[in-house]
Amino acid sequence: MGAQPSTPAVAAGPTDPEPASLVTLSVPDRAAMERLVASGADLTERVRPQADGSVQVDAVVTESQLEALRPLGATLASEARQSPPQARAKAAAPQDQIVIERAVWYESRDGYFLSVEASSSAAQAADLTVSWRGKKGTTGQAEMVAYVDAGQYLGHQFSTPVPAENQPQSITVTSAGGGQAEAKVRQWPDGDKPDRASRGYQKDFVTQYMTPAQLNERVKDLHRRYPKLTDLITLPYKTNGYRRHAQAVLGTPPAAAVVVTSDAYGSEGGNDLSVELVDPGAPDRPLQASLDGKLVTVSLATDASGALVSTAAQVTAAINAAAGLPVKASVYRTDPGAGVMAPAPATQLDDFLNAPADVSREPAEVLALRIGVHRDGSRTGVLAYSQEHAREWVTPLVSIEAAERLLRNYAGDNATRKLLERTDVFIVPVVNPDGANYSFYDFNSQRKNMTNHCPPQQSDPALRNQWGVDVNRNYAAGSVHDGYVGGSTNCQSGSYAGPAEHSEPESRNVMWLADTYRNIKFAMNVHSYGGYFMWPPGAYQAEGRVTLPRPTPEEEEFFLDSARTIEEAIVAERGTVIWPQQTGPVTDVLYSAAGNSADELWYDYGIYGWDFEVGADLWNSETRRWEPVGFQPPFSEGHQEAMEFAAGLISLIGIAADYRDR
Numbered sequence: 272m273g274a275q276p277s278t279p280a281v282a283a284g285p286t287d288p289e290p291a292s293l294v295t296l297s298v299p300d301r302a303a304m305e306r307l308v309a310s311g312a313d314l315t316e317r318v319r320p321q322a323d324g325s326v327q328v329d330a331v332v333t334e335s336q337l338e339a340l341r342p343l344g345a346t347l348a349s350e351a352r353q354s355p356p357q358a359r360a361k362a363a364a365p366q367d368q369i370v371i372e373r374a375v376w377y378e379s380r381d382g383y384f385l386s387v388e389a390s391s392s393a394a395q396a397a398d399l400t401v402s403w404r405g406k407k408g409t410t411g412q413a414e415m416v417a418y419v420d421a422g423q424y425l426g427h428q429f430s431t432p433v434p435a436e437n438q439p440q441s442i443t444v445t446s447a448g449g450g451q452a453e454a455k456v457r458q459w460p461d462g463d464k465p466d467r468a469s470r471g472y473q474k475d476f477v478t479q480y481m482t483p484a485q486l487n488e489r490v491k492d493l494h495r496r497y498p499k500l501t502d503l504i505t506l507p508y509k510t511n512g513y514r515r516h517a518q519a520v521l522g523t524p525p526a527a528a529v530v531v532t533s534d535a536y537g538s539e540g541g542n543d544l545s546v547e548l549v550d551p552g553a554p555d556r557p558l559q560a561s562l563d564g565k566l567v568t569v570s571l572a573t574d575a576s577g578a579l580v581s582t583a584a585q586v587t588a589a590i591n592a593a594a595g596l597p598v599k600a601s602v603y604r605t606d607p608g609a610g611v612m613a614p615a616p617a618t619q620l621d622d623f624l625n626a627p628a629d630v631s632r633e634p635a636e637v638l639a640l641r642i643g644v645h646r647d648g649s650r651t652g653v654l655a656y657s658q659e660h661a662r663e664w665v666t667p668l669v670s671i672e673a674a675e676r677l678l679r680n681y682a683g684d685n686a687t688r689k690l691l692e693r694t695d696v697f698i699v700p701v702v703n704p705d706g707a708n709y710s711f712y713d714f715n716s717q718r719k720n721m722t723n724h725c726p727p728q729q730s731d732p733a734l735r736n737q738w739g740v741d742v743n744r745n746y747a748a749g750s751v752h753d754g755y756v757g758g759s760t761n762c763q764s765g766s767y768a769g770p771a772e773h774s775e776p777e778s779r780n781v782m783w784l785a786d787t788y789r790n791i792k793f794a795m796n797v798h799s800y801g802g803y804f805m806w807p808p809g810a811y812q813a814e815g816r817v818t819l820p821r822p823t824p825e826e827e828e829f830f831l832d833s834a835r836t837i838e839e840a841i842v843a844e845r846g847t848v849i850w851p852q853q854t855g856p857v858t859d860v861l862y863s864a865a866g867n868s869a870d871e872l873w874y875d876y877g878i879y880g881w882d883f884e885v886g887a888d889l890w891n892s893e894t895r896r897w898e899p900v901g902f903q904p905p906f907s908e909g910h911q912e913a914m915e916f917a918a919g920l921i922s923l924i925g926i927a928a929d930y931r932d933r
């Protein structure tokens with residue numbers, strides 16, 4: 272009775288990428304989690320410590336990538352759940368001192384939850400239990416988890432917020448070592464509540480996920496309708512384009528195979544070419560490559576008996592040495608080159624791009640919409656930029672929805688008018704349009720841009736889903752090139768930082784905005800998913816977990832106070848509360864992300880650089896578990912996420928409107 276698969280399973284050919292899927296991985300502890308980050312695995316931005324000390328993280332992996340991660344301690348969480356939890360070693364330590372750092376309750380649409388952070392002088396060896404008393408005599412109890420990052424003990428917390436029947440009022444943290452501490456429970460986020468929207472306030476302007484072309488149309492349309500309130504800025508660096516060279520694999524991998532790649536992009540003639548390997552049918556013939564029209568013919572060499580003798584290495588060399596051929600060749604990655612090639616019928620080259628012909632293959636323009644009454648640099652600037660990561664389809668909707676709310680309500684809503692009088696807003700809905708197109712039409716888990724920096728041995732078409740640069744690891748502050756953790760120098764890695772800092776037009780565009788409009792003081796980098804609200808530092812060095820410099824206490828306080836106010840605006844939409852343990856510096860609440868944009872904006876430009884991870888977990892009241900929403904939830908969910916985080920973005924613009932340089 273189950274649904275039939277829409278496409279029949281077919282045997283994978285030499286040009287077919289290995290299928291990838293979004294899974295939840297489990298690793299035994301935080302140290303193993305760090306090894307995963309350092310390995311360059313394609314991790315999502317959702318990390319969840321578990322009650323037994325293990326850590327779960329969502330990742331996009333193929334079968335063979337998963338096998339490669341197993342030696343690092345990774346298993347599928349579904350497998351991990353089947354094995355009995357390991358007993359935690361009890362430490363026979365002297366009585367420890369307990370400090371409660373934060374105890375908060377919150378009410379979301381799913382009820383009351385409690386979140387506690389505490390630390391013990393016995394560090395990670397301590398076994399801490401929280402018991403609480405609440406209104407109407409409710410009580411409860413839950414275990415805490417030690418949080419150890421890069422060998423450093425950061426304290427204990429709950430793996431996820433714990434449901435509480437009613438509002439918890441006081442807690443006692445008890446250690447198996449004998450230590451104890453008590454605290455009152457405060458409300459979270461407890462920031463400034465958003466202003467009541469005026470009557471007639473308009474919102475809800477997104478009706479579907481949007482491709483880059485649709486987003487650009489929308490931005491241009493907003494500029495046409497509101498010429499007095501907007502400027503359309505075409506950013507100076509065009510992307511490399513949604514395009515690839517055309518390829519074919521001749522022979523039979525893993526042995527005796529050759530990859531042929533067109534000089535021209537597929538869309539510029541590469542897809543029209545064909546290549547064949549022919550048996551000359553006579554003894555003692557030389558190896559020759561030639562072109563006739565759009566057909567490349569390689570006539571294989573024969574010996575005195577007429578047997579074919581050309582190896583893959585020789586065929587490759589012959590193609591590359593022949594004058595005037597519109598292709599290059601390389602030996603297939605698994606073939607040492609010594610295998611003798613068999614004849615192959617004419618095979619047409621293909622760029623393997625599936626978008627309809629009306630999706631432009633040209634280098635793409637990246638647009639920013641500048642919104643404000645006074646767009647002369649005299650007002651506090653706010654930059655919001657989305658979809659650095661291609662598969663995060665909800666993120667451009669957040670910025671488009673915010674732009675529409677600002678423009679459509681300017682005439683009728685006093686609070687909006689104040690925002691546009693006092694601020695200068697720059698909105699970039701899609702930083703990485705080529706990757707976004709690839710995510711829509713070819714490989715929906717695409718994270719990076721489309722530019723392939725891999726050498727020929729890693730450039731056969733079956734690897735095409737692994738190419739590209741992680742735009743949010745391509746920036747200069749705290750980058751992998753400076754020894755920071757969380758970017759990769761492997762061109763196939765999910766977090767490949769690129770051949771150099773700022774090697775990619777996508778990252779140069781973001782920095783161009785910061786460089787050009789020096790009034791920008793605030794920035795929001797919109798990502799998904801997981802429900803986080805973060806700020807610098809976003810990276811540390813492996814040795815000793817030395818982070819980029821911490822903001823001053825005053826700056827930290829400003830980051831946190833602003834976050835609480837912005838989170839109130841998010842709550843107001845549908846009761847989604849960003850967890851306190853997911854509100855904070857990137858390195859503390861997620862993982863080290865070397866070379867990310869928020870760090871560069873903060874450290875090099877003094878811009879308060881925040882990151883949203885939209886798409887908070889949904890509470891399943893039946894299983895009593897938090898469940899991830901994924902990158903491309905059903906639109907009904909994506910739409911809700913866009914509404915709540917657009918409200919958060921407008922709240923940030925409100926903070927900018929009240930900001931005075933200190």
Ligand SMILES: [Zn+2]
Nearest residue numbers: 660663798799
């Ligand atoms: Zn992201």
